[in-house]
Amino acid sequence: MKKYIMAIILGIAFILLTGTGLAANETYDAGDFQQALEKDGFTVQEGELGYFDFLRLYEEGVLPSAYGNNPTTKYLIFYVPLSPGYEVDEQIKQITSTLGVKENTTPFWSLRPDEAVVFVGRTPPECRYFSYENFMLHRTIGNERRWIFATLADTVNNLVIKTEGTPNGSSGNPYNQTTVIIITADRGIDQRIRAAAQSAGYSDDIINTQVLPSVMLNMGVENNSDTFASFVRPALYNDTQAGENYINNTSATVFRITPNETVELDPYDYPELRVRGTGKTEFDLMDDLEELRVAILDKYNESNATELPISQTVTTGSDAIQRGINVLGPANDACYLWTANQTISSPTPPFFNTSLYYPFLRDPGITLGNDTDEFIIVYGVNHAATGKATYSNFVIYGAAGWNGVRAITDADFSGSAEEYLPDNPNAKYLYVYKLARNCSEDDQYCYEVPYGRGAYGIELDQPLFIAWRAYMENSTKTGPAYSEIVYDRAIK
Incomplete structure (x- = not known):
């Protein structure tokens, strides 16, 4: 009987350690996930998640505007390494050096149709609202490069996100939970990344895919390719200090994932959108x-x-x-x-x-x-x-x-x-x-x-x-x- 009870305890411990990829109070580490991706034939470059301080960048003359910042939200942004063989330009270096993030990363990035950007880590602490959202930032139209800053599809917000506390997006607790978010245009790449995540101990129930709809995008890493940005928008924390701690020391990482060999593309269709409106008015x-x-x-x-x-x-x-x-x-x-x-x-x-x-x-x-x-x-x-x-x-x-x-x-x-x-x-x-x-x-x-x-x-x-x-x-x-x-x- 004692052996039976001990086996149950060990089994529960194993589930806690491997089922979510993160044990309680453990320092965040996605190393096993990275190794699984590399074993499957990907080059994995690590970026970071960091605060994008619009007012500071405007105040210091790095940007010509604060672009209508929302003071309710301290925006976090994905700082993504460039595709292998490319270098960050000087204007982007000004941004990253001012904000104190990695030199070889950029908040505004292009992506090949067979690449992905992946977030692995904790969601914000309890707050009124949070979301993860992707934007097309720049596009070349004719000979002119333009700022578009357009949302690409629906957000992954606190009501729909898949996490430890909300498996498969079910109701529950989405705050301060482990989650995985895959940003890609390709179904096959998404499936391979999901398989690597599961082999590293992350349940498929906590993995979210944000589709880059290539039918309306210019994917690629050349000068005329579209550029993207991914923001996290937490608003109105229940505990202000917990919110500040999350902004300043987010337990998460960001990967750029590039296949080492040519793959046959299987692009996603444009994702179905959630519909606004209930018929009930004010x-x-x-x-x-x-x-x-x-x-x-x-x-x-x-x-x-x-x-x-x-x-x-x-x-x-x-x-x-x-x-x-x-x-x-x-x-x-x-x-x-x-x-x-x-x-x-x-x-x-x-x-x-x-x-x-x-x-x-x-x-x-x-x-x-x-x-x-x-x-x-x-x-x-x-x-x-x-x-x-x-x-x-x-x-x-x-x-x-x-x-x-x-x-x-x-x-x-x-x-x-x-x-x-x-x-x-x-x-x-x-x-x-x-x-x-x-x-x-x-x-x-x-x-x-x-x-x-x-x-x-x-x-x-x-x-x-x-x-x-x-x-x-x-x-x-x-x-x-x-x-x-x-x-x-x-x-x-």
């Missing part, structure tokens, strides 16, 4: 929102109020790829609005300077002076409270560098409309927030917009804009439908 709150608007104008001086225009910020990734325009990295998991009367639609060169595009944001533009009587009221439907979003926020940006200096999330403005509509039971679904240079002690829901801080502030005479995001409807596991949400608003 439009029953339109009367309540109008009541809130009147209450705001009654509280402040209506004669000096200017209602700002609102429109969708970006189109979809597939639209950008087909038209050759830049859409600045929208996730399929979100809706985007901003204080402008036009949607982004410009073809732009690589590393484009946002101060040269979209002049309607700057001329005449919106400014925010130091006068105590000058401020902006942001208000609308709390999309998280209605269930149309997992989280929502708005961000104040400098209009020249598109530098987001602060995000105000639904956690910050929840309950803020009840002061204006004390007798309206639907006030809990609305919000009001003030942006000013000086907030009084009575302004509970107010943000003091900083200046004199370079990329981390907005100067008194500098044009600005506001942008909103609403991330992921739980029932569809993707972004809410624009046709079902009430647009947020702002009054100066």
Whole structure:
């Protein structure tokens, strides 16, 4: 009997050690996986996962813009080694040296149709939302190299990811769990990598494939090939310190995997997308929102109020790829609005300077002076409270560098409309927030917009804009439908 019990204990221990590839509290090591890949005839180069600090790169002059960064999220990015025989160019070296990552890696990479990029490691700690997402960054159209920054398909987010805690994407705990993510255009390469992972002890139940749809891409590693980027977007950690630890010391690695011999290609079709929309809208709150608007104008001086225009910020990734325009990295998991009367639609060169595009944001533009009587009221439907979003926020940006200096999330403005509509039971679904240079002690829901801080502030005479995001409807596991949400608003 004792031998029987001991055999069971040893069997459980073996499953814990080999079934997930990572025992509890063990330092992360994907060496067995790498050896299995090399045994199968692949060259394996190790990159890394690291923080891509848009504001720092803009502040130090490495990039001409912060490209509409979301301050709610500290973006992690895959730093990928180049295909064997190629070298990192000087502009990329500036980025990696500034951020302190490996010299021989790049955040913007091309890929042969028979190659793959693989993430092996831990998911973010518990948070409101996270996703892994791939973008086409640059494309050559005619003789012109353009910045496209278009999403390629759906994300692998916290509701669909396959991990130890959510095998086969089932419900469970997706946070701080081991997972494997394969990025490739080829079905045969994916199958070989999966087999190597399983031989190294990773269950197929925790392996995710993100397809690069070669039917719409220029795969390859030559100068006219498309370039890609892979981001991890964690937002609103339950434990802020745990989130900082993850950003600064992520237990994960990234591999570039190249077959040593020519393979017969078996490209994937374009993957099926999750469908936005449930048929349930927020439009029953339109009367309540109008009541809130009147209450705001009654509280402040209506004669000096200017209602700002609102429109969708970006189109979809597939639209950008087909038209050759830049859409600045929208996730399929979100809706985007901003204080402008036009949607982004410009073809732009690589590393484009946002101060040269979209002049309607700057001329005449919106400014925010130091006068105590000058401020902006942001208000609308709390999309998280209605269930149309997992989280929502708005961000104040400098209009020249598109530098987001602060995000105000639904956690910050929840309950803020009840002061204006004390007798309206639907006030809990609305919000009001003030942006000013000086907030009084009575302004509970107010943000003091900083200046004199370079990329981390907005100067008194500098044009600005506001942008909103609403991330992921739980029932569809993707972004809410624009046709079902009430647009947020702002009054100066």
